[in-house]
Amino acid sequence: MRSINRFRPVFYVLLSVYALITFVPFLWALSASFKSLPEIVSGGIHFIPKHFTLDNYQTIFKQEPLFSRWFLNSAFIAISVTIFNLLFNSMAGYALARIRFPGSTLMFYSILAMIMIPGQLTIIPSYLIIKELGWLNSYQAIIVPMAAQATYIFMMRQFFISFPKELEEAAELDGLGRFGLFFKVVLPLAKPALAAQTIFIFMGAWNEFLKPLMLMSDKSMFTLSVGLNTFKGQYISFWNYIMAASIIMTIPALLIYIFFNRFFVQGITFTGTK
Amino acid sequence: MARLKGKNKIRDLLSGYSFMAPTIIILGCFLLLPIGYAIYLSFHKVNLLGTVSYKFTGTANFERMVDDPRLWIALRNTAKYALIVVPAQTILSLVLASILNMKLRYRNFFRVAFYLPTVTSSAVLVLIFMWIYNSNGLLNYLLDLVGLPTYNWLGDPSVALLGIMIMNIWSTAPLFMVIYLAALQDIPENLYEAADIDGANGWQKFWRITVPQLKPVTFYVVVMGIIGTFQLFDQSYIFSAGSGGPNNATLTMVLLIYQYAFKSMDMGYASALAFLLAVVIMLITLIQRLIFKEERLN
Numbered sequence: 001m002r003s004i005n006r007f008r009p010v011f012y013v014l015l016s017v018y019a020l021i022t023f024v025p026f027l028w029a030l031s032a033s034f035k036s037l038p039e040i041v042s043g044g045i046h047f048i049p050k051h052f053t054l055d056n057y058q059t060i061f062k063q064e065p066l067f068s069r070w071f072l073n074s075a076f077i078a079i080s081v082t083i084f085n086l087l088f089n090s091m092a093g094y095a096l097a098r099i100r101f102p103g104s105t106l107m108f109y110s111i112l113a114m115i116m117i118p119g120q121l122t123i124i125p126s127y128l129i130i131k132e133l134g135w136l137n138s139y140q141a142i143i144v145p146m147a148a149q150a151t152y153i154f155m156m157r158q159f160f161i162s163f164p165k166e167l168e169e170a171a172e173l174d175g176l177g178r179f180g181l182f183f184k185v186v187l188p189l190a191k192p193a194l195a196a197q198t199i200f201i202f203m204g205a206w207n208e209f210l211k212p213l214m215l216m217s218d219k220s221m222f223t224l225s226v227g228l229n230t231f232k233g234q235y236i237s238f239w240n241y242i243m244a245a246s247i248i249m250t251i252p253a254l255l256i257y258i259f260f261n262r263f264f265v266q267g268i269t270f271t272g273t274k
Numbered sequence: 275m276a277r278l279k280g281k282n283k284i285r286d287l288l289s290g291y292s293f294m295a296p297t298i299i300i301l302g303c304f305l306l307l308p309i310g311y312a313i314y315l316s317f318h319k320v321n322l323l324g325t326v327s328y329k330f331t332g333t334a335n336f337e338r339m340v341d342d343p344r345l346w347i348a349l350r351n352t353a354k355y356a357l358i359v360v361p362a363q364t365i366l367s368l369v370l371a372s373i374l375n376m377k378l379r380y381r382n383f384f385r386v387a388f389y390l391p392t393v394t395s396s397a398v399l400v401l402i403f404m405w406i407y408n409s410n411g412l413l414n415y416l417l418d419l420v421g422l423p424t425y426n427w428l429g430d431p432s433v434a435l436l437g438i439m440i441m442n443i444w445s446t447a448p449l450f451m452v453i454y455l456a457a458l459q460d461i462p463e464n465l466y467e468a469a470d471i472d473g474a475n476g477w478q479k480f481w482r483i484t485v486p487q488l489k490p491v492t493f494y495v496v497v498m499g500i501i502g503t504f505q506l507f508d509q510s511y512i513f514s515a516g517s518g519g520p521n522n523a524t525l526t527m528v529l530l531i532y533q534y535a536f537k538s539m540d541m542g543y544a545s546a547l548a549f550l551l552a553v554v555i556m557l558i559t560l561i562q563r564l565i566f567k568e569e570r571l572n
Contacts, residue, residue, distance in 0.1 A: 007476070008378070011373050011376060011378060012378065014373060015373060015374070015378070015380075015381075015384045018370060018384075018388065019384060019387050019388070021444070022387055022388055022390055022391060022444075022448075023387070023390075024412075025391075025399075025402050025403065025406060025444075026390065026394075026402070028402070028405070028406060028412055029401075029402045029405065032405065043410055043415075045412065045415055045416075084296075087296075088296040088297055088300070089297075091293040091294070091296065091297070092293060092294050092296075092297040094293060095289070095290050095293035095294050096294075099286050099289055099290040099293065100286055100290075101286050101287045101289075101290030101291065102287065103290075104290060107294060107298075110306075111301075114301060114305055114306075116556055116559045116560070116563075117305065117309065117552070117556070118501075118505065118551070118552045118555040118556065119505075120505065120527075120528055120531065120548050120551055120552055120555075121308070121309060121312050121548050121549060121551075121552035122304070122305060122308035122309065122312060123531070123532075123535070123548065124312065124315060124531075124535050124541050124544055124545050124548060125307070125308035125309075125311035125312045125315060125545070126304055126308045127535070128311070128315075128326065128541070129303070129304070129307065129308065129311070131326075132326075144300065144304070145300065145303075145304035147296070147300050148296060148297045148300040148301060150301065150305070153297060177289075178285070178289035178293075179289070182293075203393060206395065207394075207395035207396060207397070209395070209396060209397055209507075209508045209511070209512075210507055210508065210528075210532070213511075214532075214536060224397075225395055225396075225397040226397075228397050228398070228401065229397060229511075229512050232401060232404075232512075232515075233515065239405050239408075242401055242405065243401075243402070243405060246397075246398040246401050246402060249395060249397070249398050250394050250395070250398050253393050253394065253395065254390075254393060254394075257389075257393045261386060
């Protein structure tokens with residue numbers, strides 16, 4: 001302990017330097033989003049805009065009619081995917097943890113095997129299946145294939161395994177069936193696991209790039225991540241607009257993260273992955 | 275009693291399958307079916323015009339790989355990428371976690387702050403870094419300030435990949451830092467107490483106790499890092515506007531697959547490449563699972 005005390009200031013300096021390394025790119029982007037283009041082009045390093053302006057934000061929402069549409073597309077897809085996953089993954093996880101039925105062991109090992117399948121393998125066949133279904137350029141093209149995820153089914157199963165059985169037994173004596181039991185007793189008590197899942201799934205869907213890139217060719221169906229990329233091509237040197245759009249895209253994920261932060265580590269140790 | 279048991283069994287069967295139904299349908303249609311389909315595709319030439327049609331070509335798609343110079347470029351880029359990024363992010367995350375694990379004040383603030391890049395979308399991160407990397411951008415300004423040479427980060431093939439590497443180390447290290455932090459909590463305190471009695475200093479304790487105790491986690495972090503580098507796509511796609519340029523410097527395996535599938539519409543060959551990549555990634559995962567035995571099922 002004594003040695004730690006002696007070096008304590010050094011560690012604070014290291015942590016602060018790294019905090020700076022983390023923050024500077026974001027602050028630099030934030031600052032650019034409030035500067036006018038001439039101020040950006042004129043160069044020099046100042047993080048506080050000389051003439052603070054909201055024009056960039058107004059422009060991307062007013063001049064680029066699709067920007068708000070992309071934002072709503074992303075929000076609709078991310079929220080739907082999150083709700084479906086919370087429901088379906090918990091149901092499957094609960095069944096695998098608690099209900100004994102023929103085929104359950106096989107299903108459990110299949111889920112485990114699926115966790116190991118890299119997504120790249122299924123990109124092309126999924127595209128062709130979705131094309132055959134006539135789902136290209138539709139919300140369901142992204143929402144349905146993402147509506148249940150093996151990793152989180154496994155996570156929920158682990159959660160329910162260590163769940164006290166007594167509560168369920170008591171509720172069963174009160175005459176609740178499986179469904180009543182699940183929705184009225186089990187799910188409300190699974191809040192920490194559901195919160196951890198919410199963060200990961202919402203962020204995964206909100207930040208997803210490859211799927212909308214491949215499935216949406218209609219500009220009006222783009223999500224923010226893909227829209228942002230075409231935005232970059234269109235406003236190639238208008239970094240003020242590009243940075244304002246980037247900040248807009250970051251805010252929802254940031255809010256979710258701040259709100260659910262205490263469940264973060266828990267979720268990571270549960271799933272072992274992002 | 276026996277009748278009751280039988281009734282319960284049927285009830286369990288019905289409820290079990292109704293709880294599993296959404297999962298069975300979704301994973302069946304969009305995970306299991308595509309896996310089989312991917313294997314089928316990789317042995318065929320796919321014609322997408324009009325109604326989709328397939329022509330069996332045997333192992334032609336796989337043979338074609340040997341003579342594909344762009345595949346070798348993508349593999350070389352991936353290897354270079356992994357060799358630099360994986361050790362760098364592993365060491366960085368270990369150091370950060372070790373410092374955060376000390377009883378320092380404000381460590382919660384630092385933990386939350388460091389994690390910020392992991393929350394941000396890759397599309398946004400790439401755009402922010404491109405803005406910092408542009409020829410009269412922040413990075414060149416800082417390099418110039420301390421007398422270092424400046425680069426055309428976005429256009430010079432010799433540094434473009436390095437630009438993506440720096441960004442990736444920065445954005446992935448926090449994730450592994452959290453995994454390390456969790457593992458550090460599990461190291462028994464009495465190991466350190468015993469070392470204290472033997473008069474070990476902080477550095478010795480770190481090298482002789484912390485690092486060896488973290489070996490399984492380090493292995494996990496390295497393997498996940500390698501898998502991550504094999505799957506790199508968003509960054510190089512956005513960075514190079516889908517081309518893998520400048521001069522193929524940022525061409526990755528997944529980007530190559532994407533280009534063949536959706537630019538050249540050569541779905542068969544792209545599937546064969548994806549199949550190969552998936553097999554490699556699954557082998558690495560399998561080895562990791564076997565050694566790490568992370569799966570404590572019950």
